[in-house]
Amino acid sequence: MKILKLQTLRGPNYWSIRRQKLIVMRLDLETLADSPSNQIPGFVDGLIRVLPSLYDHFCSLGHEGGFLTRLREGTYLGHIIEHVALELQELAGMPVGFGRTRETGTPGIYQVVFEYQTDQAGRYAGRAAVRLCQSIIDTGTYPQHELDQDISDLRDLKAEASLGPSTEAIVKEAEARHIPWCELSSRSIIQLGYGSKSHRMQATLSDRTGILAVELAGDKEGAKQLLADAGIPVPKGTTIRYLDELENAIADIGGYPIVIKPLDGNHGRGITIDIDTWDRAEEAYEIASTVSKSVIVERFYPGRDYRVLVINGKIIAVAERVPAHVLGDGHSTIQELIDLTNTDPQRGDGHTNVLTRIEVNHDTWELLDRQGFSLDTVLKDGEICYLRATANLSTGGIAVDRTDEIHPQNSWICQRAAQVIGLDIAGIDVVCPDISKPMPEVGGVIVEVNAAPGFRMHTNPSKGIARNVAEPVLNMLFPPGVSPRIPIFSITGTNGKTTTTRLVAHICKQTGQNVGYTTTDGIYIGDYLVEKGDTTGPQSAHLILRDPTVDIAVLETARGGILRSGLGFDHCDVGVVLNVQADHLGLGDIDTIEQLADLKAVVVESAWPNGYAVLNADDPLVAGMARQVKAQVAYFSMDANSPVIKQHIQQGGLAAVYENGYLSILKGDWTLRIEQAVNVPVTLGGRANFMIANALAASLATFAQGIAIEHIRAALTTFRTSVEQTPGRMNLLELGSFSALVDYAHNPAGYAAVGEFVQKWPGQRIGVVGGPGDRRDQDLEQLGELSASIFNWIIIKEDDDPRGRPRGDAAHWIQRGVSHHAVQPDCTIIHDEVEAINHALSQAPEGSLVVILPADVTRTIRLIEEHRQRQGNSLNGTNGNGYYLAEAAPSPDLNPATGV
Numbered sequence: 001m002k003i004l005k006l007q008t009l010r011g012p013n014y015w016s017i018r019r020q021k022l023i024v025m026r027l028d029l030e031t032l033a034d035s036p037s038n039q040i041p042g043f044v045d046g047l048i049r050v051l052p053s054l055y056d057h058f059c060s061l062g063h064e065g066g067f068l069t070r071l072r073e074g075t076y077l078g079h080i081i082e083h084v085a086l087e088l089q090e091l092a093g094m095p096v097g098f099g100r101t102r103e104t105g106t107p108g109i110y111q112v113v114f115e116y117q118t119d120q121a122g123r124y125a126g127r128a129a130v131r132l133c134q135s136i137i138d139t140g141t142y143p144q145h146e147l148d149q150d151i152s153d154l155r156d157l158k159a160e161a162s163l164g165p166s167t168e169a170i171v172k173e174a175e176a177r178h179i180p181w182c183e184l185s186s187r188s189i190i191q192l193g194y195g196s197k198s199h200r201m202q203a204t205l206s207d208r209t210g211i212l213a214v215e216l217a218g219d220k221e222g223a224k225q226l227l228a229d230a231g232i233p234v235p236k237g238t239t240i241r242y243l244d245e246l247e248n249a250i251a252d253i254g255g256y257p258i259v260i261k262p263l264d265g266n267h268g269r270g271i272t273i274d275i276d277t278w279d280r281a282e283e284a285y286e287i288a289s290t291v292s293k294s295v296i297v298e299r300f301y302p303g304r305d306y307r308v309l310v311i312n313g314k315i316i317a318v319a320e321r322v323p324a325h326v327l328g329d330g331h332s333t334i335q336e337l338i339d340l341t342n343t344d345p346q347r348g349d350g351h352t353n354v355l356t357r358i359e360v361n362h363d364t365w366e367l368l369d370r371q372g373f374s375l376d377t378v379l380k381d382g383e384i385c386y387l388r389a390t391a392n393l394s395t396g397g398i399a400v401d402r403t404d405e406i407h408p409q410n411s412w413i414c415q416r417a418a419q420v421i422g423l424d425i426a427g428i429d430v431v432c433p434d435i436s437k438p439m440p441e442v443g444g445v446i447v448e449v450n451a452a453p454g455f456r457m458h459t460n461p462s463k464g465i466a467r468n469v470a471e472p473v474l475n476m477l478f479p480p481g482v483s484p485r486i487p488i489f490s491i492t493g494t495n496g497k498t499t500t501t502r503l504v505a506h507i508c509k510q511t512g513q514n515v516g517y518t519t520t521d522g523i524y525i526g527d528y529l530v531e532k533g534d535t536t537g538p539q540s541a542h543l544i545l546r547d548p549t550v551d552i553a554v555l556e557t558a559r560g561g562i563l564r565s566g567l568g569f570d571h572c573d574v575g576v577v578l579n580v581q582a583d584h585l586g587l588g589d590i591d592t593i594e595q596l597a598d599l600k601a602v603v604v605e606s607a608w609p610n611g612y613a614v615l616n617a618d619d620p621l622v623a624g625m626a627r628q629v630k631a632q633v634a635y636f637s638m639d640a641n642s643p644v645i646k647q648h649i650q651q652g653g654l655a656a657v658y659e660n661g662y663l664s665i666l667k668g669d670w671t672l673r674i675e676q677a678v679n680v681p682v683t684l685g686g687r688a689n690f691m692i693a694n695a696l697a698a699s700l701a702t703f704a705q706g707i708a709i710e711h712i713r714a715a716l717t718t719f720r721t722s723v724e725q726t727p728g729r730m731n732l733l734e735l736g737s738f739s740a741l742v743d744y745a746h747n748p749a750g751y752a753a754v755g756e757f758v759q760k761w762p763g764q765r766i767g768v769v770g771g772p773g774d775r776r777d778q779d780l781e782q783l784g785e786l787s788a789s790i791f792n793w794i795i796i797k798e799d800d801d802p803r804g805r806p807r808g809d810a811a812h813w814i815q816r817g818v819s820h821h822a823v824q825p826d827c828t829i830i831h832d833e834v835e836a837i838n839h840a841l842s843q844a845p846e847g848s849l850v851v852i853l854p855a856d857v858t859r860t861i862r863l864i865e866e867h868r869q870r871q872g873n874s875l876n877g878t879n880g881n882g883y884y885l886a887e888a889a890p891s892p893d894l895n896p897a898t899g900v
Contacts (some may be wrong), residue, residue, distance in 0.1 A: 001077065001130055002028045004109070006342075008119045011538060013565035014599050015113045019098045020566060022121040023085070025112040026104075026589075029077055029132070031508055032137070033108030036074035044071045046136040047080070050147060053091065058084055077133060078103070083116045084129035085122075092154035093866030094121060103745075105591040121157040126471040133405075148781045165456035166204050174468035179484045180570055182546065189416035192477065193484030194548035195516070195808060201476040204425050208475060213422035217451040220263055220296060224422055230420045232413060233445045235431075237298030246285055247278075249297040257300035259340075260284040262292030268392035272302050301431045301445050305391035306402065308410075308428040309458055309469055310418040310850050312476040315411045317467040318403045318435060324388040326357045328379025334368070335360075335375040336385070346460075347396075355462070358387055358396035376563035379769040399457035400466025402435055403688030409438040417446055424476065427453025445845055486550060487705055488569055492603045493578025494558045494596075495750045496694045497536070499729045500578060501556040503682065503698040506551045506719045516550035518543075520558070520744070521727055522855075525550060537561030541568025559850065563588040574701045575604035575631070576614040578694065579622045581749030587774060597621040610706040614697055617644040619656070634704050636696040637690060640664075656700035658692050663716070665703055675713050681720040687760060688730060690753035728857030730754070736844040738763075742860055745853050746772055748782045755790035763847035767791035768840050770833070770853065773803035773810050780810055784817020791851070792819060793826040797836035799855040807831060834863065841867045 005026040012020055029035075037044055048054065048068065057067035086139045089096050096115035103110050103634055129152045135142045163183075165169060167190060173182045174192055181192050190201045200207045204215070216223050221239045223415045227235050240246060250258055258279065261271040264797040270291035272284035288295045289366045326337035328666040338358050341347070347355040360375070364387050373385055384451045391397045410430070434445030439445065458467045463523035478484050488643055489508075491501045498519045505517040506526070512807025517527045518540040522532040525547060531540070536558035544553045546567070557567065580597045591595050602615035609630045618637035625643050626633045631655060637645050640659035645666070648655055654664045661678065667671040675687035680695055699712050720726075726742040745754045751769075758765055769787045787794050797819075811829050818827050832835040838862060840850045854860040 001032060001128060001134055003127065004028055004634065006123050006126060006237050006709060007429065007564060007809070008116075008123065009121075009566040011568055011570065012602055013566035014562060014602060015100055016098065016604045017602065018023060019115055020570065021115055021116050021119070021122075021723055022098070022345050022566075023116050023119075023126050025081075025085075025114075026125045027078055027081065027110045027112050029108045029110065032077055036076055037071050037080060038074035038136055043133075046142075047133070047141045048143045049070070049687055050132065050136065051087055053083065054087055055082060055487045057087070057743075059083070069439070070669045072074050076101075078108070078112050080132055081126070081129045082112050082114050084132055085112075085125040087120060088125045088128055088132075088150060088154060092151050092158060094118065094119065094154070104589045108513045111589060118161040120161060122155050124154060124157060128154075129397060138241075147666065149579065159744055164203060165459065168200070169455050169459045169468075169470040170204075170473055171427045173474055177474060177478075178570075179474065179478065180545075182542070183846060184546070186483055191546055192474070194302075194488070195486035196514070196548055196554060197482075197484050197486050198546070198548060199484075201473075203343055203452050204455060204473070206424060208356060208424050208476070209426075209451065210422055213424075213765060214451040216421050216451050217409055217423060217426070218264065220261075220448060221294075225448070225451055227417055227420055227446060230416065231816055232417050232420065233439050235298040235301055235445050235447055237296055239294050239296050241294050243282070247299065247601070250281065253297065253299045257302075257674065259296075259298045259300045260288050261286040261296050261298070263294035263296055264292040268388075268390040268395055271390050273389045274302075301443060301447075303431045303433040303444060304435070306430040306446065307453070307457060308406070308414045309428055309453060309455075310423075310426045310428060311472040313415055314426055314472065315414060315421060316403075317401070317469050318406045319399040319457040319461060319464075320402050320435070321391035321393065321457065322398050322462075323386050323391045324398075325384055325386045326379070328381055328383035328385070331536070333378055334373060334377050334385055337379070337385075340377075342578055355398065356394055356396050356459075360387070363388060364436075366519045387760045392453070393457055398462035399460075401458070401461040401467065403458075403465070405436045407436050407438050409440075410435060411446070413439060417449055417633050423449065423451055424455065425449065425473065440657045454567075458784070481849055486545075487552050487574075488545075488572040489552075489554045489574045489576065489701055490567070490569070490572040490603045490606070491555070491576040491578070491697075491701075491707070492559070492600045493622075494581035494747065495577045495745070496697075496752060497556045497558070498744070499682065499691065500694045500698050501554055501577065501727050502726055502729075503695060503708055503715070504576075504701055505554040505718055507698060507707060507712050508554060508716040510715050511552075511707060513551035514549055515552045515554060516544035516547055517554035517556070534558075538565045538568030538586075543568060554837050557603050559590070559596065560588070562599055563590070567602065567606055569606070569612070570602070571608050573608060573611040574614060574705050575607040575612070575629075576697055576701050577601065577604055577616065577625060578697055579616055579619045579749065581747060581769075585776060585779070588824045593621065597625070598675070599623045604629045611788060612654075612701070614701045614704065616693070617642050617648075618693075628630035632704075634700050636693065636700050637783060638696075654700070654704060656696040656703070658696060661686065661693065662695055663699055665700065665709070672709060675716050680716045681718075682716070682726070682730075684730060684732060684757065688753075688757045690756070691730060727861065728854070730757070731861070735864070736871060738844040738850060740841070740850045740852065742854065742857065742864070744769075744857060746855075748779065748786055749774075751783055751786040751790070751853070754853070755786060758790050758849065762851045763849060764793065764845055765791045765849055766793045766795070766840050766844060766850045768795045768850065768852045768854070769798060769814065770797045770799055770834050771810055771814060772799060772855075773801070773805035777813050779821070780813035781817035784814040784819075785821050786817075787814070788821030788823060788825055789820045791825055794828070795836050795840050796827065796829045797833045798831045800833065801855075834859070835865050836866070849852055 009022040009025040059067035059070050078101040082101045094117040099114040101112050122370045123568040132142045192199050224234045238249050242251050256276045258275045259273045275281050305321045307319050342357045347357045388395045414428045429448040433442045455469050458469045472573045505515045514526050515869040518535045520534045523530040523535045523540050541555050582593050607613050611631045612634050613629040613631045614634050636656040638658045640657040646653050649666050651757050661676050662673045677683045681690045687875040731742040733740045735793050743754050745751050771783045799809050844850050
């Protein structure tokens with residue numbers, strides 16, 4: 001067996017709309033292609049011995065042991081590897097359950113699809129599953145130490161990718177509310193929401209947390225003084241920088257017992273409490289000074305250690321923190337009890353686990369000495385031995401929930417403390433004999449106010465009720481009625497995507513909002529190009545959706561990005577499918593036009609139920625997608641009498657049609673006319689039917705999203721097929737004695753659409769044509785046949801990148817198609833695109849139309865400009881680039897009603 005490709009999907013995809021995190025493995029079974037499991041000697045029994053837990057897999061039979069039944073009856077290795085990859089992740093603590101396996105159009109090659117939690121772990125599991133099955137086939141087994149290593153490696157990958165416990169709690173709450181989130185590339189920041197509606201968090205610091213409040217909370221002495229000035233009970237203390245100041249400081253606060261801690265410490269580092277002798281005070285000072293140059297000396301207040309969590313001015317949770325300790329059983333030593341405690345699977349290293357492992361260090365030895373113990377001491381049954389003086393969870397402590405016990409006056413004091421410091425999320429450290437009694441009465445004090453408090457003591461207390469402390473955080477960031485999302489338009493189809501995307505963006509701009517959009521030309525925000533290139537995949541969508549200035553996202557969505565990575569968003573508000581034509585077939589295991597339709601349907605299937613799927617009623621494959629979507633359906637059509645449209649309108653549906661020369665919106669029994677096609681520049685005076693269809697789709701999509709008809713009309717009449725607004729999309733340019741048309745058409749449907757307009761041209765029609773080298777021979781041949789039906793003179797060129805074909809091969813198949821046509825136009829082959837374009841421009845007779853269908857649009861526009869300059873044309877009415885836009889002067893015999 002051989003893995004040919006591994007892909008990681010992270011959004012709605014060809015395989016599943018709901019399961020958005022999938023690994024797709026293209027697997028060649030090679031010599032095992034025709035060997036089901038029951039015909040491979042010893043394989044079934046060997047696999048069950050290695051992974052007996054596969055019994056839990058229901059498979060298609062729907063019950064425990066279902067997969068094992070399939071194994072014994074005989075199933076192919078692609079399906080088996082799917083289940084093994086899922087089970088390996090399950091054994092490593094990452095429960096996943098979704099998988100699919102399909103044979104491709106190439107016999108013996110399968111697409112093996114399975115779910116993952118962590119992408120690196122998912123890819124590892126796929127490779128390990130192949131390795132495991134191959135070993136059983138070859139040797140009858142898979143060594144236990146190798147399986148153990150696989151599980152260990154998977155757990156490590158899970159740990160490396162895991163978020164901290166506080167962030168994890170916030171993310172889980174966000175997912176429960178369908179709030180989109182993502183990790184940003186810097187400083188462990190996560191973004192919640194999209195665009196201008198988003199908020200960012202770093203652990204429990206929010207983008208509402210003021211830097212002044214954080215700085216003040218970090219200045220422990222300054223914060224304590226501010227609290228004292230507000231009448232809030234705090235320990236009496238002072239700050240020193242040198243050892244010779246220590247004695248006076250102790251005297252100033254009233255003598256022993258005292259606490260010494262670093263001014264800038266955290267997680268309990270460098271703190272010593274309950275100091276009652278000068279020797280211990282000196283030693284504690286040395287420990288604290290290694291953490292911070294300034295050291296706090298405070299009066300020690302006996303009592304329990306509490307953490308009070310305040311979010312948005314309200315008490316949310318209270319936890320009592322108990323220092324790391326062990327409880328005697330009458331026969332185990334303290335060291336044995338520590339070792340036993342550390343076997344708890346909830347304990348681990350660092351702050352990412354529910355609990356932290358107890359480690360023996362200098363503080364432990366000192367505390368043992370003070371209690372009269374050593375690590376070899378056997379504690380009596382029920383006798384407690386403390387191993388840390390401070391109660392931080394990061395040093396092995398535990399938490400006990402006390403939220404329901406805090407006295408109302410203590411709640412009021414803690415809420416005031418958070419507001420005095422100015423923190424939206426604050427952890428208030430309280431020392432008090434009993435939190436259920438007022439602090440002033442029992443001698444309780446607030447010892448610290450912390451920014452970015454940890455949540456794990458509240459979400460995973462050792463005892464008591466777990467509190468959902470993430471909920472009030474999201475309530476603060478996204479109050480009721482405030483959406484975390486911006487409107488998303490997603491537009492796909494074989495042809496017309498870029499023009500429609502740009503037109504939708506242009507309409508949205510009329511509302512005064514900032515629009516971010518992606519196209520095959522680049523990423524744009526507002527009026528500015530952010531990144532040039534073909535940006536129709538999920539990464540480009542992410543850039544738009546993460547940008548905090550974007551109010552509306554308009555995303556051109558190409559088939560390649562969906563196949564490679566899935567959609568770049570979880571749901572869209574309006575999904576648009578323009579058409580499905582035979583293009584890119586044979587690539588990415590999409591071999592039929594029906595499969596291509598299923599792939600493009602992902603866009604509309606991801607639309608919210610209260611959103612819209614905008615579908616082309618004139619394309620049966622697109623219209624049929626209505627059966628698959630959960631969103632409301634709206635159709636557009638060039639035929640006002642379309643049966644699909646009539647039935648839809650009778651049922652109260654929304655539609656857009658071209659009727660009596662108008663682009664119109666239909667709903668129920670009323671018709672809302674937007675504008676005449678002759679007044680919509682993108683339609684080239686109503687002569688380009690496919691552009692009318694694009695304008696209908698854009699108008700319908702924006703109307704469905706609630707944009708006013710006045711904004712739609714204003715946009716339609718100001719949007720032109722210029723090199724600025726739609727480069728390479730029906731750019732019709734007047735060059736003095738002849739005209740040039742530049743369009744990115746590169747497939748049969750695109751050629752046919754351009755040809756419908758070009759064939760109306762009264763003069764000679766010259767076509768500079770080519771086709772991408774990764775298309776099938778028959779596709780290129782069809783381009784040639786279409787070219788012969790459109791042009792009087794054909795110049796065949798090739799793309800700069802032949803995409804795997806030998807130079808001249810693509811041109812050969814196009815020329816072959818030309819030769820098959822009944823009418824034989826003049827045909828010239830010039831492989832180099834630049835040379836071919838220059839030849840056409842230099843030889844164009846008066847009144848002719850040179851149609852250039854280039855691979856490089858920008859270069860083509862430049863070549864046309866250079867030709868114009870060489871000819872010394874001085875043209876009036878130019879568009880700023882020196883080009884007279886022919887669409888601005890429609891033919892005098894144009895019929896306004898028909899656009900012809």
